[in-house]
Amino acid sequence: MAAQLQPLDISRAPEGGEVGAVQSGWRLALREFTSNRLALIGFAMLLFFVLFSWVGPIFYHTDQTTTNLTLANVAPSGSHLLGTDTNGFDELGRMMKGGQAALEIGAFAALVAIVLGALIGSIAGLAGGLIDGFLMRITDVFLSVPLLFVVLIMAVRFGATVLSLSLLIGTFSWQVPARLVRGEVLTLRERDFVLAARTAGSSRTRLIWRHLLPNAFGVVIVNVTFQMVDAILLVSYVGFLGFGLHFPNVDWGDQLSGSIQYLEDGYWWQIFPVGACIVLTVMALNFIGDALRDAMDVRLRRR
Amino acid sequence: MLSYLLRRLITSLIVVFGVSIGIFLLLHSVYPTPARNVLGLRATQLDVNVWNKQHGYDDPVITQYLRYVGNVLRGNLGFSYVENQSVWDLLKERTPRSVWLSGISLVLAVAIAIPLGIFQAVKRNTIGDNVATSLAFITYSMPSFFLGLILIQVFAFSFPILGFEASQSNNIFVIMGDWKDMTLPVATLTLVSVAAYSRYMRSASMDVLAQDYIKVARAKGLPERLVMGRHLVRNASLPMVTLIGLSLPLLLAGNLITESLFNYPGLGLLFFESLQKVDYPVLLAYTLAGAVLVVIGNLIADIALTVADPRIRLA
Numbered sequence: 001m002a003a004q005l006q007p008l009d010i011s012r013a014p015e016g017g018e019v020g021a022v023q024s025g026w027r028l029a030l031r032e033f034t035s036n037r038l039a040l041i042g043f044a045m046l047l048f049f050v051l052f053s054w055v056g057p058i059f060y061h062t063d064q065t066t067t068n069l070t071l072a073n074v075a076p077s078g079s080h081l082l083g084t085d086t087n088g089f090d091e092l093g094r095m096m097k098g099g100q101a102a103l104e105i106g107a108f109a110a111l112v113a114i115v116l117g118a119l120i121g122s123i124a125g126l127a128g129g130l131i132d133g134f135l136m137r138i139t140d141v142f143l144s145v146p147l148l149f150v151v152l153i154m155a156v157r158f159g160a161t162v163l164s165l166s167l168l169i170g171t172f173s174w175q176v177p178a179r180l181v182r183g184e185v186l187t188l189r190e191r192d193f194v195l196a197a198r199t200a201g202s203s204r205t206r207l208i209w210r211h212l213l214p215n216a217f218g219v220v221i222v223n224v225t226f227q228m229v230d231a232i233l234l235v236s237y238v239g240f241l242g243f244g245l246h247f248p249n250v251d252w253g254d255q256l257s258g259s260i261q262y263l264e265d266g267y268w269w270q271i272f273p274v275g276a277c278i279v280l281t282v283m284a285l286n287f288i289g290d291a292l293r294d295a296m297d298v299r300l301r302r303r
Numbered sequence: 304m305l306s307y308l309l310r311r312l313i314t315s316l317i318v319v320f321g322v323s324i325g326i327f328l329l330l331h332s333v334y335p336t337p338a339r340n341v342l343g344l345r346a347t348q349l350d351v352n353v354w355n356k357q358h359g360y361d362d363p364v365i366t367q368y369l370r371y372v373g374n375v376l377r378g379n380l381g382f383s384y385v386e387n388q389s390v391w392d393l394l395k396e397r398t399p400r401s402v403w404l405s406g407i408s409l410v411l412a413v414a415i416a417i418p419l420g421i422f423q424a425v426k427r428n429t430i431g432d433n434v435a436t437s438l439a440f441i442t443y444s445m446p447s448f449f450l451g452l453i454l455i456q457v458f459a460f461s462f463p464i465l466g467f468e469a470s471q472s473n474n475i476f477v478i479m480g481d482w483k484d485m486t487l488p489v490a491t492l493t494l495v496s497v498a499a500y501s502r503y504m505r506s507a508s509m510d511v512l513a514q515d516y517i518k519v520a521r522a523k524g525l526p527e528r529l530v531m532g533r534h535l536v537r538n539a540s541l542p543m544v545t546l547i548g549l550s551l552p553l554l555l556a557g558n559l560i561t562e563s564l565f566n567y568p569g570l571g572l573l574f575f576e577s578l579q580k581v582d583y584p585v586l587l588a589y590t591l592a593g594a595v596l597v598v599i600g601n602l603i604a605d606i607a608l609t610v611a612d613p614r615i616r617l618a
Contacts, residue, residue, distance in 0.1 A: 140321075141318055146596075
């Protein structure tokens with residue numbers, strides 16, 4: 001009776017000659033990803049911040065709406081684990097609320113950018129010719145827009161909310177995913193399965209949805225993480241300059257906007273913990289993004 | 304090669320044209336007229352309309368855009384009613400300071416990142432590499448103002464060696480010589496760039512070291528330092544050329560953060576003040592300049608890479 005087929009492993013049979021089960025590219029990619037220690041650390045960190053932001057306030061009740069100037073600028077103590085800020089709000093509570101905003105904006109902006117980019121990229125890649133050229137020129141134009149300036153100007157005019165910032169960042173960040181998806185589509189459309197689908201009579205939309213987009217998914221998922229990184233950093237810059245989310249919403253960048261003054265006064269707890277949150281979240285996403293990129297490489301090699 | 308250059312130039316011009324239309328339309332829809340700045344917030348709509356008609360702000364957008372472009376090409380970037388100066392004068396006054404800050408940071412960053420990246424690749428996975436990579440990764444994940452804050456805390460407050468506010472002098476030579484106040488701003492910008500550059504440099508160096516021609520050079524008996532100096536540095540520096548070109552516009556934006564953190568009266572701080580005072584002509588000129596710099600930066604990066612890398616030229 002034949003033994004259960006093990007997945008093919010190069011180290012066990014470098015010259016071939018041993019039969020192994022065929023592994024799908026995605027399985028290989030998943031294995032590569034989970035074997036990457038940094039990726040797991042990053043994932044754990046990200047999970048921590050998600051829990052910190054949304055589950056934290058359930059366990060650590062703080063009042064974020066009524067100011068209490070008698071308790072302003074208090075150093076870390078028993079009742080306020082990380083001290084209070086200039087309005088008397090608990091710092092740790094503010095960080096949790098800020099975390100909600102940061103992660104929401106990051107995720108939503110990335111989503112908008114990816115959806116727009118995937119649509120435009122696949123249309124450009126499939127259509128080819130004039131439409132492709134036209135869309136690529138538009139992409140170049142949008143790529144040349146200095147994002148920080150435009151976001152600042154719009155934030156000043158329309159005020160900053162989670163929704164407005166996400167939409168704004170998303171509508172100016174779709175160019176890179178569009179390019180990536182277009183590249184994938186250009187490669188994929190020469191493949192046999194596309195020819196087969198076309199011969200079977202599938203329409204263009206069906207081609208995009210059922211065949212091309214799922215295969216471009218690998219490239220897209222890597223980009224999603226880096227889009228989130230860029231969005232979170234951009235929001236922290238906007239907040240730092242004082243144009244971020246204001247009371248009663250909290251934004252990590254906004255918490256750091258008066259920071260020179262805080263440093264001079266020695267209120268380190270109003271600065272370094274928040275900054276550390278930003279750094280750790282971004283690091284976690286960078287770990288995940290790098291590992292995903294390596295995993296997708298493995299999948300490509302498998303093809 | 305000349306035809307490639309020409310094609311790129313024409314493409315860039317089209318892109319500049321497109322971006323300028325887009326930004327003009329965007330800003331026009333957001334701030335249609337500076338009338339409120341001039342007449343005050345309590346002016347009636349009638350006064351605003353009269354002012355608009357007098358100054359051409361009620362013309363169709365296309366006309367306004369063409370007039371603006373015509374003015375720009377003649378050197379007139381508009382007039383700032385808030386500051387009561389021409390935009391060109393405002394920009395001119397602040398440009399040397401920003402150019403100095405960005406320029407010296409760029410030079411230092413490249414000078415540090417290239418050897419650092421090569422070192423990381425050569426001493427791969429040793430303690431030195433791991434420390435450098437970790438530090439670079441952390442710095443890369445940091446918003447630049449946070450790095451600045453840490454540096455200020457350590458070097459200006461805990462150990463009062465350096466100043467935390469950049470030099471306010473009007474004389475560029477005084478600024479250049481004022482290391483006590485300028486070190487921290489320059490260091491912040493430089494370190495952020497080094498973190499990004501050394502990542503690329505490291506992976507580029509690792510790619511080069513895996514190439515066959517390195518093996519051949521070593522097999523020929525070439526001393527290691529010549530292998531490094533003659534082959535590794537040149538080939539691994541190619542991505543840096545692209546990076547530097549692409550960093551051109553980022554320096555303008557990075558300035559914005561660093562200048563407002565250290566209160567350095569350069570172009571970035573000008574933009575920031577214009578935001579607060581809603582000085583529309585300055586905002587428009589600044590954003591357009593930023594966009595043009597992006598296109599120029601891309602163009603320079605492409606051309607420089609074509610010049611530096613014969614493989615592209617002859618392909």
